[in-house]
Amino acid sequence: MANAPVTSITLLKGLASGTDNARWAEFFRIYEQPMRSFLKARFPSVDVDDAIQETMVALMRRMPDYHYTPDRNGHFRNYLTGILKHKAEDAVRREARESGKRDRLAGQSLPPRDHADMSGEPEDWKLAAMNAALEQLLSDESVNARAREVFRHVALMHESPAEVAEAFGISRANVDQIKRRMVQRLSALVSAMTAVK
Numbered sequence: 001m002a003n004a005p006v007t008s009i010t011l012l013k014g015l016a017s018g019t020d021n022a023r024w025a026e027f028f029r030i031y032e033q034p035m036r037s038f039l040k041a042r043f044p045s046v047d048v049d050d051a052i053q054e055t056m057v058a059l060m061r062r063m064p065d066y067h068y069t070p071d072r073n074g075h076f077r078n079y080l081t082g083i084l085k086h087k088a089e090d091a092v093r094r095e096a097r098e099s100g101k102r103d104r105l106a107g108q109s110l111p112p113r114d115h116a117d118m119s120g121e122p123e124d125w126k127l128a129a130m131n132a133a134l135e136q137l138l139s140d141e142s143v144n145a146r147a148r149e150v151f152r153h154v155a156l157m158h159e160s161p162a163e164v165a166e167a168f169g170i171s172r173a174n175v176d177q178i179k180r181r182m183v184q185r186l187s188a189l190v191s192a193m194t195a196v197k
Contacts, residue, residue, distance in 0.1 A: 005030050007076040015063045035084055043088040047145045054087040057169045098139045133189035137182065150175055151182040
């Protein structure tokens with residue numbers, strides 16, 4: 001990581017003492033710009049804020065067990081860069097998967113609807129509309145990538161909202177708000193897809 005600051009052993013010890021230590025704010029202030037520069041240079045397509053946030057969450061989990069031994073394990077900046085690079089590569093892989101799903105979805109044509117009797121609309125059409133709306137929502141780049149991932153974990157993977165909040169470094173209320181908004185958007189998409197024209 002270019003322009004990385006000189007490692008402060010006292011700062012690293014402070015970080016290892018817990019996630020509520022005030023030195024985390026100092027750490028972020030010092031390392032935010034070098035992390036941004038690294039991501040913009042190496043991973044221009046990645047959402048910088050999301051990658052940094054995921055890196056910070058991972059680092060907070062690892063710091064209690066981290067021991068700064070540059071002679072044996074290398075410099076801290078290399079350790080931090082490794083985590084940042086891993087999170088950016090994860091984001092690139094996620095985007096590639098979502099792009100592939102979008103391409104597959106675009107290549108499929110939904111069955112024509114029979115408008116003669118909408119009251120007896122087949123269940124498979126409703127399911128197809130729901131799946132298409134979900135794919136569209138999860139690949140919508142106008143929706144923040146973190147919001148999409150939070151929704152995926154809490155609504156689709158049925159993970160505990162408290163655990164999702166902790167994993168993404170946000171409040172439980174924020175998780176609930178994201179889920180509510182995403183469900184509203186999904187409902188609107190399904191309604192638009194199934195509306196009689």
